[in-house]
Amino acid sequence: MLKTFDDRALGSSSSNKVAPSAGTPLEQSSKGRDALLNCLISGGDERLECEPATGLNMYGYGPSPRPLDLAFGSSTASTISAPAFAAVGAYHADLLREMETHSAADIYAREIARTRTELLLLLGLDQGLGSLPVDAIMATSGTDIHLFAAALLARQDDQTLMTVTLMGNETGSGVMAAASGRHFMSRVSNDCPVAKGEELSPGHATRNTTVAVRSADGTLRSDEEVEFELRGLIELARAAGLRCLLVVTDVSKTSLLAPGLETVFRLKARFGSMLDIMIDACQFRVSAATIRAYLTHDFLVAVTGSKFLAGPIFSGALLCSPRMSERLKQRPLPAALADYCAKADWPEGWMARDVLPHRANFGLLLRWKAALFELERFVRAPEEKVIAVLSAFAEAVGERLAQDSAFKPLDGRPIDRKPLWDGSEAARWDEIPSIFSFYLCNPHRGGMLTAAETAAVYKNLAVEHGDLVPVRLGQPVRCADFSDMPASALRICLSAPLIAQACESADAFNGLISQAMTVLDRTADAAAQLTFEPSSARASL
Template identity: 30%
Template sequence: MTHTETITMKKKVISTAELKQLVCSGGDERLLLDPLTGVNMYGCPPGPVEPSTWVHLSSSTATPISNGGFSHLAEIMTTLDETDGSDPVDERLEAIRQELFNYIGITSVDADIVFVPSGTDATLQAVFLARICLPRATTILRNLVLAADEAAGRVFNAASGFHFNAKNIRGDDVIKGTPIPGLHGPTGDKTIECIDVSFEKCQDEAYIEESVDRLVNHSGDTHVLLHALDTSKLGNRTPSHDCLNRIEQKYSKEALTILIDACQFRMSPWRIRDHIKRGRYITITGSKFFTGPAFSGAIIVPACFRAQIQQAPVNNYMTNELAAYSAISDWPQSWTNIRSCLNTYTTVLWKSNIGQFLRITAAMFELRRYSAIPSSWREQFIVAATAEIRAAFSSVPDLLEPLENKTRNSFFDEFDEEFRHLTIFPFFIRQPNKVKTFLNLDACKELYQKLQIPNETNPITVVIGQPAAIVVNGYPDTVTTFRFSIDARTISDAFERAHGAVPVKTDILQSRLRLIIKKIADIVNTNDNQS
């Protein structure tokens, strides 16, 4: 089954193999399957896995699709019926927009939603939107990316208006790290700049405010796009809400736009509404906390930008290379100028990206399950699961050392609801028989791969948060962290097993932790004996 246009199906039963092929289509090389292992770079296959042989606490990175989610997609595919000349995927995406509005507690009057393959694509398209809203083509868009070392690794290139991978979502080859024609304006001059600030430096919020001030006042023809992080792949938020409020009060909307990178989607509806009310872009994905398949993202665009976007000279910025990063139905139906412009590039883009639609649909299946659970029960489970994970760390102090952010609680409050509690737990793996010495990045990458390979001693596949090299105050040089994560599917499964009874039970999580830690220990000790 090829993906060259929107697929029309009328009451057709789709095979498992065909559905798997579609689920991993419409993305860049990160979704490509290794021919030997059958999994993508995140360790996930295109279909559901057998719970008795797979263990995953990896929602900070990616999670295999659930059995329920996959069955839901098979059912959806039988109902995609083009009866009146309209695009059925386009209509379904409009319905998903409405469902997201309902979850957040807003209406289409308050915001618009743009669908994107990944969180990195969300950054790229947010830069595009910020660019077309500038008053002049010559205005310099200066991106200040906070805690870039705790965001996705490709964000800096996307924020710079550059290709961030070797392929686009159609599988076409592009040159990573080179400017995308059009984004930098009709003259091709460099009108987008990007500056990154490490998470460590972001601990000094005066430094953040000074950095914004320097960029705003760099010249009279500058607009700053400030990328704030909520929540990072290590579970952190930067800057604080007070800091963001001070910055917004100091500068006009003509000088500053704020983008909230919430791609982990560990954010309460109240917090999302507050960001929208304050006129901040928000990028989200359904593949982290909500455990949809990788590559199911969106940008929430506050209504205060609607008139500017709908009146923007899109043709001045659109090119073949930029158009190929999206499909027409990704964009709201009311944004007729963008859709009309993209319609002239149909040789390089799709009307609808069926793979992306399916992945978003699977994520919404999980969001629906989660949102049906009483908020008090969800919070009780997260608190109990946190205690379980901390107990697991304490049980193997010579193997695992948790990374604790002691200031985190000061950045969260009751309006964050259950997400004021930790749901991502970073940790280091100690080198055997060495004090305060941890596995380096290469060793961690090797261990990450070995965890995914069943063997006679440990016949299970283990997927946890990918190793990430970071700089942490109090630790020598660069250290590499893994992550355990609590996710919506784990909570939904536990709720359904218990029929909502309290107190909540975390016995399944406890069992998973034991299996994972045992396999980590076996690999580390085997490597040590062989060295």
């Protein structure tokens, strides 16, 4: 007989249960399947909660596979694939059997350590950098990683920390609060309530400032303008005796690498040790080689398994180079972080382990297992095929968005990582965009749709209508204000599973392009059929 805590740890509690959904390929008992579903949405904050009636969370996704969906929304979230669900289900069943005779916390400690090792292996980091180990701190979400980074760097040398991030519309709604050392939601991974917005360490708040990369009309600010603003902010921080953490987003919700790497390296050369750099690669649209290059420069790197990798939401990791590990592993943590993570989530030898509870978070473990299932499949695909798929998709989608009057592409720029490669011109898959952002237009009425209208189209597409399967796009991103009219951009995205499948055959690749065109057809139709009254402030093209 399993203990009550063990039952809850593996998702058998009655709280936060999800409604079953059809279409899963896994043949298992209803009880075992329900336990798996509930485990997959455990060990996080309220963003994981699912509505009982729909089985979907606030992003419109749930823990069950939905293989019929046209799934092109991985810049927001994804639904677990049927193969990953089957693999995780078998793994979950093994854990349940072992729980009959062993401690949940002990099992979790062993398995999350194995998961950490597997992640580093798939990234080519299992041998470390220069024979010294790379450390990975496991976290429930990308936002948690920002909180951890701020906590590790705060009060170093008795200096207050100032974090500099991009505006939340390019990163995440909770990032700015987390980067300032504050609770960013109302519940944490151990299911305890917290005061959203309150400092984790009262009286030791991290300062936070943000930089916009777009102008009010949605166009991109120049690199020179952004660099000038950043330099001024960091100069003010240095004059005030502060340390700084600059968060570089690679890539953002709208496929930006910002600020540009030439700017980042110039700032690092100018400010030296008072400026630390963290790469927010939480979309995980970066190659293993790119991650290794960032770590070689002693930049912290944040990744998650729930965007490009298309694992279920809420699995993150903060990667630390050997030199950064040596510097940070003896840093104390705020006591409040004991509610966010377990001892085993942190690598051996880190002081953080001394103040964290020996407990299990099987939800985090299973979500990472699903993400790594997809990562392993993706890294097996030959890079030349991955490049071919990405290039052809970018050409087809880019041409459609540019030529169809139903769409207006959002202003963007190429992904440029040349400063990492010392002038090397080798082709790399992660320099080809996999997120394509666009405003919606109604050609019959004239002008772009408002943010509210775009949101209505997004929600309508995600619902099954008769024989029409749901279309999953990236959630609308508020990008501009035209006069007094707010405008948002939708996103059509490639994920690792979509690319891996398209690499298997010409038919699979052609099917991917066909599906993408169907998605854009249906999106254009939905925009044209809106019955909203024209707005006097509607922007013209």
